[in-house]
Amino acid sequence: MATMASEPTGIPVRVEEHPQSFIRKYIFSTDHKVIGIQFLFTCLFFLLIGGLLAVMLRFQLGFPGAALPGGDLLPDTMAPDGIILPEFYNSLVTMHGTFMVFFAIMPLLVGVYANYLIPVQIGTHDMAFPRLNMISYWMFLVSGLVMLSSFWVIGGASAAGWTQYAPLSASPEASGVSTGQILWILSIAIFGFSSLLGSINYITTVINQRAPGMTWFRLPLVIWALFITAILGLLAIPVLTAALIMLLFDQTLGTTFFLPTEGGQPLLWQHLFWFFGHPEVYILILPAMGFVSEIISNGSRKPIFGYKSMVFAIIAIAFLGFIVWGHHMFQSGMNPALGMSFMISTLIIAVPSAIKVFNWMGTIWGGSIRFHTPMLFAVGFVMLFAIGGFSGIFMASSPVDIYIHDTYFIVAHIHYVLFGGSLFAIYGAIYYWFPKMFGRLINETAGRIHFFLTFVLFNLVFFPMHGLGMEGMMRRIYDPSQYEHLADIQDTNTLITWAAIGLFISGLYFGVLFFWSLFRGKPAPDNPWEATTMEWTLPSPPQHGNWKELPTVYHGPFEYSHPDVEKDWLSQNERPDVVSPAHH
């Protein structure tokens, strides 16, 4: 840290030393870093659950009617003699989607990294409302456990799909699930409240707590992405909460909002759900794009190409995200003219998305690339996200969508953007920030093996699904072999299942690597990646309160290969006049 010269700003420090008990320090902590790490462990657990459910439902599709290995452990209401029941299969599909979207990907992106990164990257001691932050985590944990518990109630877990279409979700007679369904609604309502508290915190902190000199256009792109994501969550999730309350009353108080027999409108549910659901899609991808921007700039040793266009693309995607929800409903019998306008607004999103992809390529172009594990995942993200983006254009075009609607084509698409996109970026982010969070390094070779396994197996699982969809294999189907037109693609389904089992094992391998590195990894230096954002000028891991005195920011976030300095990076809070010049 010889060249580090963060100047004291003279701003009074409000953090006092906290000689605290174990419980206040690690359990009911208000420290944003501890909360971020709590989210990380909890989400990895839920990611495991979601993966396990995926393997189970994949087993049924690959080997219809065969006994699930270890299925004897499941009660007879789920899998008698280890053979998965159709009702239980519906619960598996529903809960796989629910756990992955709400309890794994979304909080991994936002709960973990908004909490951990915002204060250390913008240069402040903690979040604006540390106590709300703590409550936000604990409500999240409660909502996840409520959701998990619904497997063990009478009737089993919700079976209405993660989109909870009414009237399946609105009446116990429709899906055969009543208690589990109510628990689903309550869990997501609690989750929404947790997310609201988080959003208020992130937005206020970014607006009000930036260090001196950290102007809006010096914010690292990951902060921009998390900031805009928080606004999306703030405005979209309450609409879901309102819809959930109506659904809950339909289930419990005898109201008839979504029950067509009593004058209610099931289509209203779809509109409300997707008014939330489409911004949700961007909640699930924008932070991932932020991580990837950081990592690609670092791995290419070049400033990000087109910083401002990146920022405006994030804002444009977020704005457009609110006016495209109807593209999920082309098949609902909507007015074709309305469908057309939703189609056009959806296709326009391809523009800011393409701007981002081209900017990443422009950043890599001509860089002296370091293919460290995070960089591999970031480049993998760009490739897979591009494929997911192209298949998205098929579905955005309503004439094509009518053919592929609710088939495995859409399953392929969503996994290319959510797994190939979001989860690859999350893996990259975990590798990238692991040294800072835990003060230890993950072995590079072991990390690269994880990347190649995941990349190959991912494509083996999901690429053939495009074909399955074109062949007419319906989404959420229990047994494809019972349909004549799907009988000859059973081999593909079996192949996918084997690859999915391999993908799950590569996930377990990552888990082992993660925990092994946590205890046995080599101690990490402060700045192992030679990165420019300010968290890397702190010790690994940073102490409580992050800074003794707030830093002053002098540069933009991506000052790599600056011509005036000898080393090829410049921290945001490094004073220009103390940096040794290159050729003078």
Place this chain on the structure above:
Amino acid sequence: MTSHSVDAGASRYEPTTFKVKDKKLGMWIFLASEVMFFTGLIGSYIILRWGAATPWPVPGEVLNVPITAGNTFLLICSSVTMVKAFAAIEDGNQKMLKVWLLATAIIGACFVGVQAYEYTELVHHGFLPSSGLYGSTFFTMTGFHGFHVTVGVLCLLWVAIKAFRGGYTQADHQGVEIIGLYWHFVDLVWIILFTIVYLI
């Protein structure tokens, strides 16, 4: 450390904080989310009502409009007393702050009381949340508004207790301002709800 030794290099930059303080900003952000929540409920009501296959009851047929009109007047009065409380502490008048805060809380509680009376009367006449779409939307929307008023009254009492302990000064009274923002918001929502549920 003193605050006048701010680094000269840093002060050249544009400010990196907003002139609104954290808690007030947080309340505004929270209210933005509340707007979306009530928009969800009200939007659904509009869709369900104007898309309904059977005719909607005319105003006054089921609901007692005069009583609720009185109640609406009451709630608007509570916004006035809330403004008065804020004005009092702006002038440093501790006594009137307590008076107006308590007045606001009491009027708010009266509003909830009248609503509870209205609900019991309706239930007594067999009008329930399960009474078709009309019952569904009426009880959900007014119920959630009533819940918000109840939370507001509890927060007002909290603020009033702090005021009685001398917790607010002419220079620092953010708590009063923040509960005021929430209270006016809840009031505004009611004016919209009263119009579309009772009058139209």
